[in-house]
Amino acid sequence: MREYAIVSEDLTKIFWDKDRKIVAVDHVSLKIKRGEFYGLLGPNGAGKTTYTKMLATLLIPDEGEAWIDGFSVLKDPLEVRRRIGWMMGETGGRALYWRLSGYDNLMFFATLQNVPKEIARRRIDTFLRFLELDDAANKLVMEYSTGMKIKLMLIRSLLHNPNILILDEPTLGLDVESARKVRVFLRRLVDELGKTILFTSHNMYEVEALCDRIAVINRGKIIFEGTPREIRERVEDIKIIEIQLVLPNGELSEVLKKLESLSVVKEVISHSKLGHITTIRVSVEDHHSAIPEIAMSLSSYKIESIFHALPTLEEAFLKIAGIELEDIDMYSSGKKRRAMRW
Amino acid sequence: MVNISGDDCIELLRVGERPLMKESFVARALTSWYYQLKILFSYKMHLALEMMDIILSALIYYFVSFLVSPQDLVALGYSPDYVAFSISGIALSRYIWTSVSRLARKMHHEISAGTFESLAAVDTDNFHSWLIGQVLYGFTWSSMWFIGTLIIGFALGAGFTSDPWIWIQAGIVVILVVIVHSAIGIMAAGMYIVHKQLETMLVLMSTVIEFFGGVIYPLSILLNYPILYYISLLMPFTHGLELFRRAIIDGTPIYSLGMLVHLSVLLLFLPLVYVGFKVFERYLNLAKKNALLSVY
Numbered sequence: 130m131r132e133y134a135i136v137s138e139d140l141t142k143i144f145w146d147k148d149r150k151i152v153a154v155d156h157v158s159l160k161i162k163r164g165e166f167y168g169l170l171g172p173n174g175a176g177k178t179t180y181t182k183m184l185a186t187l188l189i190p191d192e193g194e195a196w197i198d199g200f201s202v203l204k205d206p207l208e209v210r211r212r213i214g215w216m217m218g219e220t221g222g223r224a225l226y227w228r229l230s231g232y233d234n235l236m237f238f239a240t241l242q243n244v245p246k247e248i249a250r251r252r253i254d255t256f257l258r259f260l261e262l263d264d265a266a267n268k269l270v271m272e273y274s275t276g277m278k279i280k281l282m283l284i285r286s287l288l289h290n291p292n293i294l295i296l297d298e299p300t301l302g303l304d305v306e307s308a309r310k311v312r313v314f315l316r317r318l319v320d321e322l323g324k325t326i327l328f329t330s331h332n333m334y335e336v337e338a339l340c341d342r343i344a345v346i347n348r349g350k351i352i353f354e355g356t357p358r359e360i361r362e363r364v365e366d367i368k369i370i371e372i373q374l375v376l377p378n379g380e381l382s383e384v385l386k387k388l389e390s391l392s393v394v395k396e397v398i399s400h401s402k403l404g405h406i407t408t409i410r411v412s413v414e415d416h417h418s419a420i421p422e423i424a425m426s427l428s429s430y431k432i433e434s435i436f437h438a439l440p441t442l443e444e445a446f447l448k449i450a451g452i453e454l455e456d457i458d459m460y461s462s463g464k465k466r467r468a469m470r471w
Numbered sequence: 472m473v474n475i476s477g478d479d480c481i482e483l484l485r486v487g488e489r490p491l492m493k494e495s496f497v498a499r500a501l502t503s504w505y506y507q508l509k510i511l512f513s514y515k516m517h518l519a520l521e522m523m524d525i526i527l528s529a530l531i532y533y534f535v536s537f538l539v540s541p542q543d544l545v546a547l548g549y550s551p552d553y554v555a556f557s558i559s560g561i562a563l564s565r566y567i568w569t570s571v572s573r574l575a576r577k578m579h580h581e582i583s584a585g586t587f588e589s590l591a592a593v594d595t596d597n598f599h600s601w602l603i604g605q606v607l608y609g610f611t612w613s614s615m616w617f618i619g620t621l622i623i624g625f626a627l628g629a630g631f632t633s634d635p636w637i638w639i640q641a642g643i644v645v646i647l648v649v650i651v652h653s654a655i656g657i658m659a660a661g662m663y664i665v666h667k668q669l670e671t672m673l674v675l676m677s678t679v680i681e682f683f684g685g686v687i688y689p690l691s692i693l694l695n696y697p698i699l700y701y702i703s704l705l706m707p708f709t710h711g712l713e714l715f716r717r718a719i720i721d722g723t724p725i726y727s728l729g730m731l732v733h734l735s736v737l738l739l740f741l742p743l744v745y746v747g748f749k750v751f752e753r754y755l756n757l758a759k760k761n762a763l764l765s766v767y
Contacts, residue, residue, distance in 0.1 A: 144762060179762075185592055189759045207595050215592045223585025228513045229506060240502040241593045241601070243494045255483050258475035269513075285589075290484050314477045321481055 131199065134293050134325035135161040135184060139193035142179050142349075153179040155349035156193065161342075163292075164323040166316065168330065168340035168357075172450055176349040177329045178218075181295050184327070185215040197293060211243075214286035218298030218329065224282055227271040231262060231281050234270060235288060242289040249288060256284040259314075260307065275302040283311065294318070294326045300335060312339060333443035347450045361439045364448045368416045369398070370423060371438040372409045375431040381407060387426050393419040398444065406433060496600045503604025504611070507577075511612060521616065526623060528561055533627045549689055555631055555720045556689075558624035563645070563715050566617040567652045567708060568680055570609035572673050574656035577605055578663045583767040587664075591764055597752050602660070606653040617645075632722040640725045641718040644737075648711035651740040654747030661747075661754035665763055680708050707740040 142154040154176045161167045171177050182188040184195055186206040194201060200208040217224055225234050232253060239249035257263045260280040270278065279302045286294060299315070300308040316339055318324040330336050336343060337357045345353040345360070353360055376384060381400065388394050388411055398410040413419035416437040424435055440448070512518070533554055541551030549556055581587035590601060625631065632638070659672060666672070683703040690709060693700040703709045710733040717723040717730060725734055758764050 142762075187588055187591055187759060187764060188762055189756065191760075207597070210593060211595055213592075217588065217592075224589040226506070226510065226586055227584070228510045233506060233509065237502060237506045238589070238593055241499055241590070241595075243499070243595065252483060255475055255479055259477065259480050287484070289593075310477070314480065317477055317481055318484070322484055 132162055133160045133196075134163045134165070135159070135167075135195070135197055135327060137180075137184070137193065137195040140180065140183055140190050140195050141192035142176075142183060142188060143191045152349050154183065154190075154346075157346070157349070157351055158193075159344060159351065159354070161325060161327060163325055164319060166319045166326050166328065166339050166341045168328050168336045168343035169346060170329070170331075170333075170336060170343055170446055170450075171346040175346045175450070177346055178297060179349075180346065181215075181297055181327065181329065184209075185213060185295055186210055187215075211289075212291055212293055214289065214291040214294045214296075216282050216286040216294075216296045216299055218296075218301055225270045225278060225285075228269060230267045230269055231257070231273065231277070232266040234281060235285055238285050239288040244289050252288055252290075253284070256287065260284065260310070276304055276307060279303055280307065280311075292324055294324060294328075296326060296328050298330055299328070300330070300332065308335075315339065333441065333446060337442045345446060345449050353449050357442050360449065361442060361445045364440055364445045367440045367444060367448055368413050368419075369438045369440050369444070370411050370413055370416055370419055370435065372411070372423060372427070372435045373406050373433040374409075374427065375405055375433065376407045380430070384409070384427065384430065388423065391419075391422060391426055393422050410438065494595065496596065499596070499600035500603040500607065503601045504607040505604075507605060507608040508611065511608070522619070526619075528565070528620065530623075530627075533558075549716075550630065550720050552630040552720065554624065554627055555629035556716065558620060558627070558629050559631075559716050559719055560712060562617050562620040562624070563648070563712050564680055564708070565620065566610075566613045566645070567648060567711075568677050569613040569616060570606070570649065571652050571656040571659060571676060573609035573612070574602070574605050574653075575659040575663045575672060577609075578660040579767065582664070582765060585765060588764050591755075591759075597748070598755065599748060602657050602748070602751065605660075606656060609656065610649050610653075631719045634722055637718050637722050637724065641715055644711060644714045644718065644725060644734075647734075647737050647741075648708065648715070651707045651711070651737065651743055654740075654743035654745075657744075657747035658750045661751035664758045665754045665761070667763075667767060679706070683709060704736075707737055707743075710734075710736045 136159070138158050139156040140154055140158070141152065141156050144151045144153055157176075157180055169177050169180065179188060183190050184197060184202060186202050186209050189203070194203060196202070197209045198212045200212065202209050226237070229237065235253045235257075236246075236249060239253065240246070244252070254263070257266050260283070262277060262280055262284075265273065265277060270281065273281070279299070283296070283299050286296065294315075296315075300311050303311060312335060315326060315328075319326055319341075328336075328340065340357060342354065342356055343360060344351050353363065355363070374384075384407075385397055385400065388397055388409065393413050393415070395412045395414060398412055400407060400409045402408070411419075411423070420435055420437070424432065535553075535557065541553070545551050578587070581590065590598070594601070621631070655676075659676065662672065683699070683706045690700070690703055690713070693703055714725055714730055714733045714737070718725055723730055725731075
């Protein structure tokens with residue numbers, strides 16, 4: 130048990146909607162090692178937040194047990210809370226006092242977490258400056274943007290320097306530069322200070338870049354656990370061909386039409402352009418027969434490469450979680466794409 | 472401003488690995504009190520309206536006093552000064568009522584604003600220090616109300632005692648009443664987390680205090696209705712108010728024989744504070760079981 134920062138055994142939470150039983154978390158057993166960056170993925174309503182709230186002692190499980198740093202969430206909730214930093218996501222900053230300044234919010238929570246004033250002051254000043262909130266420190270939180278509130282909530286979870294962080298979508302709502310900064314910093318907390326981070330996110334790029342291991346949860350059950358690479362390898366039946374080619378302007382739609390008309394191509398999944406290279410990803414039945422046929426049909430274009438690719442984490446996740454892109458366009462980069470039929 | 476890099480933050484937390492932090496219950500309670508007051512003072516209009524409420528309430532009972540005959544009050548065992556009688560009742564009942572209700576209202580506000588979950592995530596003493604901070608805050612603000620009402624009473628000619636020693640004794644009574652009623656406030660806050668019926672609960676509580684406490688009429692009137700009279704004796708407020716009134720109007724010391732009975736009964740209610748915390752914890756756990764921490 131000592132090598133694990135977070136352990137849950139058969140953790141279960143049931144809600145009732147009148148007479149309808151909803152098993153939000155269904156016998157979830159996970160072991161997260163100390164110093165591990167662990168991602169918990171799942172569509173909305175899958176049970177991620179309920180699971181993390183049970184770990185943070187904000188919900189009492191109906192069955193099962195969990196231990197944080199060796200302390201039971203049922204028997205020693207006070208010890209558990211001393212050891213974790215918890216940040217709730219998707220709240221639009223509701224978890225802060227809007228009529229206090231950012232600085233006062235942090236000082237208030239630091240004191241509740243028993244951080245001596247001098248240490249709290251130093252940490253607050255440093256983190257505010259690091260996340261470029263120092264100019265707004267004395268403004269009321271009601272004047273903050275969503276991104277600023279999220280930064281403040283992140284700082285709050287770090288003030289007592291916990292060894293275990295439970296972060297629910299910590300970069301949602303941040304601008305690109307701030308999100309990158311936060312990602313790098315969180316990774317360093319794990320690599321250099323040995324902290325353990327349990328992290329939920331809908332951003333597959335982020336998950337792949339940060340997490341040592343991930344679990345996919347759907348309808349309250351863990352349906353996959355492993356490294357990001359393992360999840361991609363797991364979905365063997367997704368056969369992806371990636372084509373990189375140089376296209377004259379205005380030719381893309383013609384190329385997509387050609388690809389869609391091929392019987393070997395099941396679906397055009399995505400296309401993107403970087404510099405002068407256009408990359409198109411298609412799903413196929415059998416990549417051995419598909420590659421020559423695709424190459425033939427595009428022979429009038431300058432093909433840089435065409436190869437059998439592993440599915441992206443996003444594609445693998447969607448496959449494993451059994452979701453169609455149309456239903457959850459938030460998983461794509463904000464651009465709605467056609468449904469993937471697997 | 473010098474830029475801060477991730478290195479500085481990492482180093483700061485590395486240094487912080489030394490054994491942290493002697494926990495201080497008092498620091499946590501005072502912090503909760505201080506920031507709550509800060510939030511209150513950000514509501515300027517609310518403050519102004521409450522001030523107006525103090526003045527108008529005192530004036531209402533000043534004018535009502537013209538309808539009450541001094542002889543009736545004397546016959547019921549009080550001094551003939553109805554202004555002093557009603558102002559002292561109003562001051563103390565509002566004091567207690569505002570303080571008790573403020574905690575339940577605060578809970579409503581924390582839950583609907585979404586901050587209660589954040590507090591629950593950092594709570595290291597089953598909310599005891601936070602609750603004490605909130606109680607202190609409630610009574611700090613209500614004290615302004617209380618003192619304001621008494622001053623207006625003085626200005627309207629209420630015949631309060633001028634003996635400072637009696638006022639010190641009255642102060643002790645107020646503190647006892649405050650402690651006992653904070654337990655009720657804490658229980659009410661706990662009940663709110665689960666039952667969410669804020670307004671119903673508050674109306675019930677204020678009615679009970681005003682009706683059974685003898686705020687605007689002498690309790691001896693209830694002797695004609697023995698059941699109501701005996702119920703009123705079960706209320707800590709009844710005894711607190713009787714002690715307070717007899718002290719500041721008649722100048723009766725709280726250690727005199729008739730007063731000691733009320734004082735003893737009031738002291739008997741002190742263990743309610745422990746019960747209040749336990750009830751709150753029970754409701755908090757119930758809320759965590761039923762996912763009610765952020766439901767309002």
